[in-house]
Amino acid sequence: MAQTQDKIDELAINTIRTLSIDAIQKANSGHPGTAMDAAPVAYTLWQQFLRYDPKTPHWINRDRFVLSSGHASMLLYSLIHLAGIKAADTAYQKQDGDAVTLADIESFREDGSRCPGHPEYGWTTGVESTTGPLGQGIATSVGMAMAGKWLAATYNKPDFELFDYNVYALCGEGCLMEGVGSEAASVAGHLKLSNLCWIFDNNNVTIDGHTNITFTEDVAKRFEAYGWHVVQVEDANDIEALAGALNEFLATDDAPTIIVVHSHIGYGSPEKHDTPSAHGEPLGPEEVRRTKEFLGFDPDKVFVVPEGVRKHFASHMGRRGADARAKWDALFAEYGRAHPDEAKQIALIGGRDLPEGWDADIPTFDADATGIATREASGKVLNAIAAKVPWIVGGAADVAGSTKVILDYPDAGEFQPYGELGDYSGNNLRYGIREHAMCALVNGMVLSGLRAYDSCYLIFTDYARGAIRLASLMDLPVLHIWTHDSISLGQDGPTHQPVEQLASLRAMPGLVVIRPADANETAEAYRLVLPHKNRPVALVLTRQAVPIFDRSTYAPASGVAKGAYVLADAPDGKPDVILIGTGSEVALCVAARDLLAKDNIAARVVSMPCRELFEEQPEDYRNAVLPPEIAARVTVEEASPLGWDRYAGAGGIVLGMNTFGLSAPLKVVSEHFGFTPEKVAEAAKRTLGR
Amino acid sequence: MAQTQDKIDELAINTIRTLSIDAIQKANSGHPGTAMDAAPVAYTLWQQFLRYDPKTPHWINRDRFVLSSGHASMLLYSLIHLAGIKAADTAYQKQDGDAVTLADIESFREDGSRCPGHPEYGWTTGVESTTGPLGQGIATSVGMAMAGKWLAATYNKPDFELFDYNVYALCGEGCLMEGVGSEAASVAGHLKLSNLCWIFDNNNVTIDGHTNITFTEDVAKRFEAYGWHVVQVEDANDIEALAGALNEFLATDDAPTIIVVHSHIGYGSPEKHDTPSAHGEPLGPEEVRRTKEFLGFDPDKVFVVPEGVRKHFASHMGRRGADARAKWDALFAEYGRAHPDEAKQIALIGGRDLPEGWDADIPTFDADATGIATREASGKVLNAIAAKVPWIVGGAADVAGSTKVILDYPDAGEFQPYGELGDYSGNNLRYGIREHAMCALVNGMVLSGLRAYDSCYLIFTDYARGAIRLASLMDLPVLHIWTHDSISLGQDGPTHQPVEQLASLRAMPGLVVIRPADANETAEAYRLVLPHKNRPVALVLTRQAVPIFDRSTYAPASGVAKGAYVLADAPDGKPDVILIGTGSEVALCVAARDLLAKDNIAARVVSMPCRELFEEQPEDYRNAVLPPEIAARVTVEEASPLGWDRYAGAGGIVLGMNTFGLSAPLKVVSEHFGFTPEKVAEAAKRTLGR
Known part of the structure; x- marks a missing residue:
């Protein structure tokens, strides 16, 4: 040689x-x-x-x-x-x-x-x-x-x-x-x-x-x-x-x-x-x-x-x-005088910081029984924030229109080589149908200071776990936006309906998995996680519309910050039974609570958008939300039951998915697998021995 | 046009x-x-x-x-x-x-x-x-x-x-x-x-x-x-x-x-x-x-x-x-006369059947306090079976030597284009460093009648979940052989140490996940799953040596078939505390039991190689293994605790991994994360309030 x-x-x-x-x-x-x-x-x-x-x-x-x-x-x-x-x-x-x-x-x-x-x-x-x-x-x-x-x-x-x-x-x-x-x-x-x-x-x-x-x-x-x-x-x-x-x-x-x-x-x-x-x-x-x-x-x-x-x-x-580096420092000092705003942004980027007022335009959503999909809410909130934080960049694996992650504020462009389609200053990334690389690219961008997000259907996180895991292992403030989060996506059927993904992601150390119940919980989730400097977050969002709760009747959505909170309670705060739901199933629990009320059964509804954050709360808070003495509990999530015994306890019932899903319209799917207010109420009665 | x-x-x-x-x-x-x-x-x-x-x-x-x-x-x-x-x-x-x-x-x-x-x-x-x-x-x-x-x-x-x-x-x-x-x-x-x-x-x-x-x-x-x-x-x-x-x-x-x-x-x-x-x-x-x-x-x-x-x-x-097809049928009839053995094999392939005597040479392993890694045992058992079932083919994602899946019986060759390296009749496949394709290829081979297996380190199943899921969704009798199954792989560190993978796989409907405790449980696992025609199975095996239990003292390994069984009990069958382990942690439970015995605490050790099979047992069997009245329980698994509350119950303690692992020699890793007989015994005492 x-x-x-x-x-x-x-x-x-x-x-x-x-x-x-x-x-x-x-x-x-x-x-x-x-x-x-x-x-x-x-x-x-x-x-x-x-x-x-x-x-x-x-x-x-x-x-x-x-x-x-x-x-x-x-x-x-x-x-x-x-x-x-x-x-x-x-x-x-x-x-x-x-x-x-x-x-x-x-x-x-x-x-x-x-x-x-x-x-x-x-x-x-x-x-x-x-x-x-x-x-x-x-x-x-x-x-x-x-x-x-x-x-x-x-x-x-x-x-x-x-x-x-x-x-x-x-x-x-x-x-x-x-x-x-x-x-x-x-x-x-x-x-x-x-x-x-x-x-x-x-x-x-x-x-x-x-x-x-x-x-x-x-x-x-x-x-x-x-x-x-x-x-x-x-x-x-x-x-x-x-x-x-x-x-x-x-x-x-x-x-x-x-x-x-x-x-x-x-x-x-x-x-x-x-x-x-x-x-x-x-x-x-x-x-x-x-x-x-x-x-x-x-x-x-x-x-x-x-x-x-x-x-x-x-x-x-x-x-x-x-x-x-010395030459650069001198240049940057000069740059700071010529372009102070940009210099300030660069400093924020270096510290993983956010500009003041980044959350000023986060919308609140009016109560609405029909509501909107949490992916829809996510799109609005994301845009409201991104317009204030120019270094938020991201996109989806060819489903940006569907996962609602396209940035459409005035300056957001397309990230492309210089040409007709855009230039390198664009904020909208086109990852293509490449979920695994997408998540790795996001890791690389976040390692470089940008606040980058990826997005796809929850089911296809299966393709990307290698990179998702590394974000957790590196404590990177990656934002995952994953939609079509349950069998309720309907007709695309079992190949597209996640079942085991929520449990799989919750099992991953360090990853904060948030499945908001409605539009306002979605907004609160963003408010909560953007300032994180060292935690990856997965927002898990619905395809279908879910009601926007009337927060004058129910507890405020800021409860998201504690991972789980009492959304609706027994009138005297002493429920017979606790219904615990996440995401779209919270509305199901609320509907079941109304049914149970007709039978004079007082139910508490706990919205549990994030188990990881809930587990970090002090014991007295956790016991206040889920009093150990109340054994009659029903957990409801259209996903694998793995892990839910922890909250259902020995006396409770876990409503989940033990099989893959079914290709049919949403309502048929819900009926088929028993995710209806009636079934939840029925389970509640079983836990009470009625 | x-x-x-x-x-x-x-x-x-x-x-x-x-x-x-x-x-x-x-x-x-x-x-x-x-x-x-x-x-x-x-x-x-x-x-x-x-x-x-x-x-x-x-x-x-x-x-x-x-x-x-x-x-x-x-x-x-x-x-x-x-x-x-x-x-x-x-x-x-x-x-x-x-x-x-x-x-x-x-x-x-x-x-x-x-x-x-x-x-x-x-x-x-x-x-x-x-x-x-x-x-x-x-x-x-x-x-x-x-x-x-x-x-x-x-x-x-x-x-x-x-x-x-x-x-x-x-x-x-x-x-x-x-x-x-x-x-x-x-x-x-x-x-x-x-x-x-x-x-x-x-x-x-x-x-x-x-x-x-x-x-x-x-x-x-x-x-x-x-x-x-x-x-x-x-x-x-x-x-x-x-x-x-x-x-x-x-x-x-x-x-x-x-x-x-x-x-x-x-x-x-x-x-x-x-x-x-x-x-x-x-x-x-x-x-x-x-x-x-x-x-x-x-x-x-x-x-x-x-x-x-x-x-x-x-x-x-x-x-x-x-x-x-008619021409082929005639040809096959003639073939049956000229080559009856081969014709019989082809018929078996078509029906996903096994030849008589396929399990005749499955070894049993003598008791040995040092023991061997379950990947080692797997290699021996796999070869004993494959020698009798010529259409077992498989390999690993460039770690065949390490996962012990090389077929070395006399007729097993290398599957390659005709040439110096082998030919298309070989049974050893070389998937390359391509875990995802590997699992998809196996799906294709099993769909075509072959009994194909894939193999890699457990951690890298993260790369292949898209295909692993499809095997489950299609009810295919795929055999996954995954080794290096916990933090006990030691020095390769957190990038290679699985933590969340076991929970992730257990959450997948239809997949039978078996983590045998010793060489004989490994043999029993093979005996059990090969006849399956419609269930994918994941064997999850150790890198490190684990003791081979003396089955004249402990219960027979055939208990694997029930998913969980009492391996060692209190002398009178009335234990103070139940220690539940899987895989390498069963030996830890056995050692802890010995420690507890010195303090006059009677512990039962339950080996639970397969939760899916255990859940399929009748309630009375499940209650016999885990009597509901015994609340003092410790579950031990070097993996995410997600899902273990189900067996630990409210009064029990779950010993698991809440973080990623550590690069260090095995013993240091075990000490660091508390997977020692002493810590298990200590947890048992805590459940007993002592």
Whole structure:
């Protein structure tokens, strides 16, 4: 193989390799192969190209590097360490020492180390996105690049090229086999994201063997078909060729670029290079020695950073980054004088803050027995807020008209490459029929400061769980807007009727799932969640109209903030039975309450739009809403009963869906599965033994 | 547009169109656009090519047609009706009249109609797979084609070309945007599935608008990159060109074929053709009239099947299919004499039956305090069974070595195109890092009679839920083998540690989720589920070793069949407290029981490998296992607590995971989250107020 690099470059590259194999060997767990083969690639990118100030990791115009091959985490940790990136907390405010110390590397994959098995955003500064689940990193990088284009189109002014960052993602075969990667690549090509560069570490080996057993497509041609610029690098160790390819990316202004780098997994290991065992197992003590010998390192020493390596990083990547950032700071200061409003917005974006008065125009909805669908209410509220927060961007997976997420305030445009259809400053995104990539793109945009939302029918969140989970794991303030939330969507039938999705989403740590009962609960939900800086939220909304409750009779919708509240009570506050509903089923409970009243049964109706928030309330509040002494309870939700025993208790009845749905008009479906006031009242009577 | 078809062809095509628009108009719900534009395509395929005997829809060598654009269901229902396909039940044994009557069409999207909103396998004969969620149909069709290749390679003999069926799938832009479609296309190209033909109805319109807003890739080039043969048809109404393209598919023997058909959504509707509103809304009464006029139909009449149309279908598709099937029956009879064993196998395949003695070699495992991982046990049991059931095929998403699903009995080979790596008779499939397609391929293979399994880490079922759900919805006996089932996988950390997946899967109707506690429960699980003909099963297995219980001391593992059973009890059968565990946590409960015994607390340990099966037991059995009078209960599962209150009750404690996991060695992880015998014992004491 070509060894065109200088001595110090070679030393630095091999330091990355040896740190990686030492850490993995000591942990006796990890993935050395990619860290070893891709070290020159990542090194060249960081040293010669990445505009990143190690002392200011929160700089908003920094280039982003996403390690989509998250299993090669030691590659990234080695880089962060050698580059001397400083630690900052999640909110990027506080700095305290090195992001990754040598001690962290020595305790790779141990509790407390900043070097967990896979890179975790918010835990280790320098990690731009949590990766590991394949395909997610590259898809997320597309969102980051979209945000870059949006920020540039929105805030750059003549003489103020504030935003011009590039986004790099390193991936392997796995990322390119995963569908989410394909979806994202198609979007990036359509959008002509010239600020996006994927580097494909083409080592031809996966866990189960050579890629010839399953992955023989022509990747370069596929990306050309997506509209990408494709560059080939024949030898991963040829850093001149790598630099040439990266310069070609920089020179390409009308398409994203993929650099296909041909490499040898486990490079440096005499026995294991080019073998699947290099992928996911430590090399073994003997092979570590042999590898170090091959790389010119002392086989008797571990965790060695040779003299000059850190300095070399500092004098190239570090200096370039610091210079660029300082220049930018000066530019931004000047920008603040010329364009104070925009500068203020940029500051808010950096802090995940909202402008004052963001909620001033949130509508309230008049009581109405027929009512409107909560998706309709959502559309109105979303627009009222978005008009005040210009960096709210979003769209749907080809159902924007149906999920009511089109932004139609005067300045909201279409996000498209410059042309007839729109430009990069548009707020309306068109994700296409690509739910999984959609949610990953949103993660990338939110990681870049935008308040981005995704939207689709609740059922198709099944397609996107990989990315939805990462938003939760990263504590991102993502807004999911999911409609057609139950069997009551009617005629589209069981393929489209969610049943298990609500339980599935509630089981996910960190995700706040809100299913509002009417238009005003919908408005309150938005009011509540927008200020969140670290919690993803799923709004789960109806297709069909639901009554708008008369809040002069019933309790105010602000109860949403507590997750559950008493909407309607027994006249003396001492109900015989409690009816607990969510979303559209709250109206059903209210109707059942009226029926029960005719039989002199006093029912309390509890609207429980959000279990997560309810569980966070103090015990006395929870007991006030659901007094333990009242065992007669009925829970009503057109979804899997899983989890409802918690609130129904042993004496209660859970009305839910134990089967898939049915294709028929709404009323027929409701009757068929027993979601009628009569059935709810009947269940209430059963719990009372009447 | 070219109108090269004969008068009767045109009449038949327009009958499909008018039946579709009438049904959708009457239901006031549905998707006319694709049914109208793709009618000539589907018609040409069915009339001139499809080898399908309408009277014998269960013929194992029939060509398959999958409507991947499931929303265009009326297109398929019209074809089934006009072709005169006879009804058969799910098991394809019983026949009783027409699969789709005109009355069914007239009650499209109503309860009881054989024409639900989207096509449902098992409900409507002629529907080869449930479709609607986009991308699933095409991905499933790849599995069907794989099964065809496997059946041919395994059972065809000189002079006996028993299996040579082709698989056709009709799809639109949506299917090609979805990642699952991309994954499946890559697999099909790698496998050179020359019996597979996708027809891409390229009408350039989706729900939200023209595809130029989001889908501008070069589809033809992308498929060439996958190794597909690509044919273009410039005009969907040109049935000569369509026939030419289909003949080109038949002549291609080294690759799958995609035919790109350029069409106009809503063709025939003067106002709505080429518009998004034709996609998913009824045309409206006036436009239905105008369309009928354009198509030469009486605008005053509805649901008209002109004289001669049914006969024309019968004399072409019907006669060709019946002839082919009769010829095949004769061939198969002869085959039965020449190759009786193989013929018997084919009969078993057709009935989803197992050969006698299939379970003869299932091992039992000796008690062992260290034990083995249940994934290890699974691998041994699977191989013992597969060696007796040659049509068990399967593999993993690039983790076969790790999930222990490689078939290594002597005849098990690698499923590959003929060459050095294997051939089409192999039983080991290599899905690649494509979990979603994997599960869809399995659906397709199981729909074709094979007993196919998929396998990956439990966490990555998140990527595949779209297809997992369809297996449940179709009542398919799919076998899912999912390992690395909890935070106890250790160092890979939170991106790889499942938390919410168990609850998510249990919430899915129809899916049987089994998490065995040790090697013998694993063996019992296999014994139990293989004979299932209509239930998908998920085996959820450990990465780490778990003790093999001494069944001379503890209850036999056959208790798995009841979903939950008393593994170890109080000496007098009157426990103070019940410890309920699943999988690896059962051993934890047993250890806690020993600790409690030292404090004179008598604990019962209930192993609950399968909640679904337990819930199906009679109440007295359930009450015997979990006596209602014993309120002191602890449930232990390293997963989301969602759903466990049902068994813990108000007086019990649920030990579960309320957060994501942690990257650290197993023992550290267990300590960190409190999954130790001491903590379980402590919780038990708390429930007892001690």
